[in-house]
Amino acid sequence: MTLSHLIKFASVAALTVTILSPAAFAQDSDDPAPWSMADKYWGADVMARSREAVQKSNGNIPNFMIMGDRLEWQDTDGDGSFLWDAQGWFGGDINKLYIKTEGEYALEDEEIEDAEVQALYSRAIAPFWDLQAGVRYDLEPKGRTHAVLGVQGLAPYWFEIDAAAFLSTDGDLSASVEAEYDLRFTQRITLQPRAEIGFSATDIPELDIGSGITNLDAGLRLRYEIRREFAPYIGVEWQKSFGDTADFVRRSGGDPDKIVAVIGLRTWF
Template sequence: MPGMDHDTRAPQQMPGHDMRGMDHSAMPGLQVAAPLQSRTPIAPLTDADRRAVYPSAAGHVLHGKSLNSFFLVERLEWQDAERGTSLGWEVNGWIGGDRDRLWLRSEGERTRGVTEHAELQALWGHAISPWWDLVSGLRQDFKPGTAQTWAALGLQGMALYNVESQVTAYLGEGGQSALRVEADYDLLLTQRLILQPSAQLNLYGRNDPQRGQGAGLAESEIGLRLRYELRREFAPYIGVTWNRSHGRTADYARNDGEPDNGARLVLGLRMWF
């Protein structure tokens, strides 16, 4: 084009601009290759590291063949009821591996030195997910009435929001059937002070006057217990429970001169080992 200088020689450096010391990696549009190795490499895991974590050199292998156990005295409590003071208990535990375990459950109540309710369950549990076990086995009732044996099938584990849950169906002698639903939740007020609401429902398939059990929803219990963990394995607690009989079960209780509902003050201990 007329008047334009088409000199193709290399451009001359402008006076006062020395570009030899400039960091070209910081210029936009230029990419630097990512490093292939960590600047602080992680050392490989050694047997000494494993021994520092586990008391045993072998440790606990997931789905291994090691035999473990856990037993929890959920409630060992003194109860102040209308009929007088009573002692109640609820114990459960297991022995086995990660997938298959023998579960043991027991609960009962003694009032004025007389056992009014006592039962023992032996269940085989199989893990069907990280949070749920399918259980089946036998339940033996010693009181009330004459002894009775049940076949049991249920599901137990942790529901949403960390609610510990149990749903167990029973088939007893003479065609009697039952269903028990239990749930409790630990609300941490502090690291040691824990409030535990709980609920239990018992349902039966038919009337059983000998044992004071009516068909349908028979009994319900709602509890609120506040415990303080002196140690994780040992915690005294205080609380209150609301017990109520329903339907024909309430009729049986009134006919025997017993209350069909009421609140109880409870004092107890919770322990595990």
């Protein structure tokens, strides 16, 4: 990751925020006051300010969330690796800015093997679904930029879904679908099955990606919620590559079909 990458990403993120902000926070000031009978007792100006404040504070207070869904050590080749999968949002009920990041740090090689960050405008379009659009920047490997279009939400029977398609500046089209489920054994012990599947429309040899279904990660994580916001977990994950992708992995000395143990932390605030 270089400074120029950071700058590139920051400028894209800033642009996204700029595009978002009018939609998210515009106030239509030309409308007549929704009620105004108190104006004659206390003055129109002072009531106008007070009215605006009370309306804003009952339904339009921006919020934020930062969620480290998977902050974990994986028992992969060598000393294993550290994986992060986190996202944060800022905004109101309908419009939000999302930042998502995911990556892997190989402990033996002491280098980031894989890292990406996304900045997305997210709009609530249905009771349980947000439509998201923005950019993804790959910090490792290479410095690719992708346009992102996706949906995130809650499917029937409480499956959490995050699905997105990516179109890179080189014209490569890929996609990923993530599904998570919380199966509670008690009010604090939860088993989380999780699956992530990748697709690519084309071969991208320089990224070790073949066309078709590229990979499947299917895991089980058992967490204990010391607090709702702070839950350490243990688990296992099956990491499988398919087709040409598997060949690429094999050629570069990796194992396209392996089961790894994980230990980590899920936290949000």
